[in-house]
Each structure stands twice: as structure tokens, then as C-alpha cells.
Amino acid sequence: SSGINAEWPLRPGILEDEFNAEEVQFTSISPEESYPQPSKSYPIPEIYTGTILTERKSHFQAHVSQVFSKSDIENTMRTLLMNPKIAGASHNIMAYRYVSESGTLAQDYNDDGETKAGGRLLELIDLMNVENLMVVVTRWYGGVMLGPSRFKCINNIAKITIQDSGFYYTGDVSKKKKKKK
Numbered sequence: 001s002s003g004i005n006a007e008w009p010l011r012p013g014i015l016e017d018e019f020n021a022e023e024v025q026f027t028s029i030s031p032e033e034s035y036p037q038p039s040k041s042y043p044i045p046e047i048y049t050g051t052i053l054t055e056r057k058s059h060f061q062a063h064v065s066q067v068f069s070k071s072d073i074e075n076t077m078r079t080l081l082m083n084p085k086i087a088g089a090s091h092n093i094m095a096y097r098y099v100s101e102s103g104t105l106a107q108d109y110n111d112d113g114e115t116k117a118g119g120r121l122l123e124l125i126d127l128m129n130v131e132n133l134m135v136v137v138t139r140w141y142g143g144v145m146l147g148p149s150r151f152k153c154i155n156n157i158a159k160i161t162i163q164d165s166g167f168y169y170t171g172d173v174s175k176k177k178k179k180k181k
Contacts, residue, residue: 045076050161055153057142062161064168067098067134070106076134090114090141093154095122096134105131114139117154124155125162133167 045065053060063086065076073096081087095109095118107126109118117137125135137154146153162168 048165053157056144059140060157063136064165089138091139093117094136098132
């Protein structure tokens with residue numbers, strides 16, 4: 001048994017503290033040790049959780065949050081990992097970009113064991129010209145190796161979730177130059 005219930009994975013929308021720890025199988029450490037609490041000096045971040053993409057028994061789900069500092073990034077990750085379903089996933093691939101108070105662009109990623117996935121996720125948010133945003137793609141491995149198609153799954157679910165989150169704003173595309181006749 002996978003330890004996943006009928007309501008798994010998380011419903012799309014803003015992440016809420018709605019989970020039942022009895023439905024998740026823990027391994028070597030207790031839940032209290034596994035899931036750090038958000039920093040008391042920062043508010044719990046608003047995190048948008050997207051829909052699920054399933055590919056050959058693997059499940060992918062993206063989570064998006066606005067970030068403006070390294071502390072925001074750490075607090076968002078802590079908040080996500082408080083959920084045993086996310087913390088117990090095979091991988092939580094993360095990338096972020098934000099403009100610091102000094103005006104410099106800060107960006108980084110974490111593969112979380114899914115080799116090269118974080119770099120590709122960062123490349124996606126760079127191509128989308130996203131700033132002040134963090135995206136985490138959670139993958140629950142289904143037992144079938146996906147090969148390079150896993151990158152397409154990771155980026156597709158990330159792109160959809162970024163666009164649906166309400167944190168992503170596109171520029172006015174109606175300003176195209178008209179051809180002179």
C-alpha cells in the first residue's frame with residue numbers, strides 16, 4: 001500500500017493545513033522532527049498549489065509563492081514541508097528568482113535528487129521573465145522510470161501553476177508593431 005488516501009494529492013488552490021498524519025507512512029524519524037515550523041518573525045506565506053499531472057504512475061504537483069528575500073524562500077519551504085504528503089514525496093524540486101532590496105536579481109535552484117531538474121525549472125522561470133516568485137514541483141515516483149520526459153512533466157506543471165496562481169503577471173501583448181505598407 002502506498003499510504004495515500006482518496007483525497008491525495010492536495011486539492012488545487014491556496015495550501016491549507018488539511019491533512020491527516022495517520023494516512024501517511026513515516027520512516028525513520030517522527031513527524032515533529034521532520035517538519036520544521038515557520039519562522040515566528042515572518043508570516044506564513046500564501047502558497048498556491050496547482051493541479052496534478054500524472055505520467056506513467058508518477059504524480060507531479062507544483063506550488064507557487066511570492067518571495068522577496070532568502071528568508072521568504074526558507075519560510076515557504078518550511079511551510080510546504082509541514083505537510084507530510086509533500087515532505088514524503090520522492091522529490092521537491094525548487095527554483096526561485098527575486099529582486100533584492102538593493103535591486104540585484106537573486107536566483108537559485110535545488111534538484112532534490114532529481115538530477116538537472118532544478119536548473120531546467122530555473123530556466124523556465126527565467127524564460128517566463130518571472131520575478132519575486134518561487135516554484136516547487138513535488139514528484140511522487142510511481143515505479144516507472146520516465147527518462148527525459150520527466151523534465152517535460154516538471155516544466156509543464158510548473159508553467160501551468162505559475163500562470164494559474166495569480167502571482168504571475170504578463171505584459172501587454174497588444175503593443176505589437178504594425179507593418180508599414
